[in-house]
Amino acid sequence: MASSLKLPKPFFVLAPMDDVTDSVFRQVVGGCAAPDLYFTEFVNADGLQSPGRPKLLKKLRFSAAERPLIAQIWGKQPDNFYKTARQIADGSLARELGLPKGMNFAGVDLNMGCPQKSEVKTGTCSALMNDRPLATALIEATKEGVDGQLPVSVKTRTGFSQVDTSWIEFLLDHDLDMLTIHGRTKAQKSKVAADWSFIGWARGLRDDVAPETLIVGNGDVKNRQHGLELARKHRLDGIMIGRGIFDDPFAFAGRSPWASYTPKQRLALYKKHVELFAKTWRAGERPIHTLNKFCKVYVSGFDGAKELREELMAARSADELLSILR
């Protein structure tokens, strides 16, 4: 099933980052140097199957340029995973998003790694490492929902309080199409360096127990070159890059031009980001200040950058931002 994605080896993935990798930023990254695969931000399947659906649906919006795109879901109720997976696989959710006929998500991923207290205390995401019957129920419900029409994958960490080989063995027993491993435990959050030797061990185990499951490594990868070295060393199918994109929006390029980008070129890229934001999010759907976290990506490393950032971050509308950038 994973082969339906027709990915190169190794393939590169833009990591899901909540409130960061929305349709807008995915389009910006894709326009610089496209990854082979995109993920949505994580979306709560229980919320999607509740009266709160319209609010969450907008997190799943995407454009033709951001493909192939995997929808990432999280939550607690197997029945809601089943319904959500069904609606994704049969295209009804895509139609609800107003996407043209034939345009759909490329797969469904289950978040079993998020370490945030708010999620863990409800027994979801990384807490599933300690509730394996529920983890099994969620995977099985999702598979039943997609009914063989789309790949089903999991993104996780190396363990809960400590590295846990049994967790990876458990996941590989579930016949997944793809398993992404962020090389840190839940307890480590993002404080220590990612453990790539553990990811390499998981790759070795995969050969023995689940040869069809693609293994994707994640954690601290700076750019494509760095990812290629890690993929070669640990014999991985894919590499996922998250925060590296903040230091270089061209992180997926064979040769990034970012270091020699002039301030004018950097501001032009931010302008493109703001224009896409204004086009994608209708009034009030996403507050303008959510753009502030991107400001430093584009506006840094030149004289006057700090002052310009302060001015940009005080702007109260996309128009105001654009007039400063002009």
Ligand SMILES: Cc1cc2nc3c(=O)[nH]c(=O)nc-3n(C[C@H](O)[C@H](O)[C@H](O)COP(=O)(O)O)c2cc1C
């Ligand atoms: C702001 C932010 C939001 C994130 N949101 C998600 C998410 O929605 N789903 C998910 O699986 N991981 C999420 N992550 C984790 C990343 O996908 C990735 O696993 C982590 O950042 C490590 O990779 P990196 O070192 O390349 O950034 C998030 C990370 C950050 C920094």
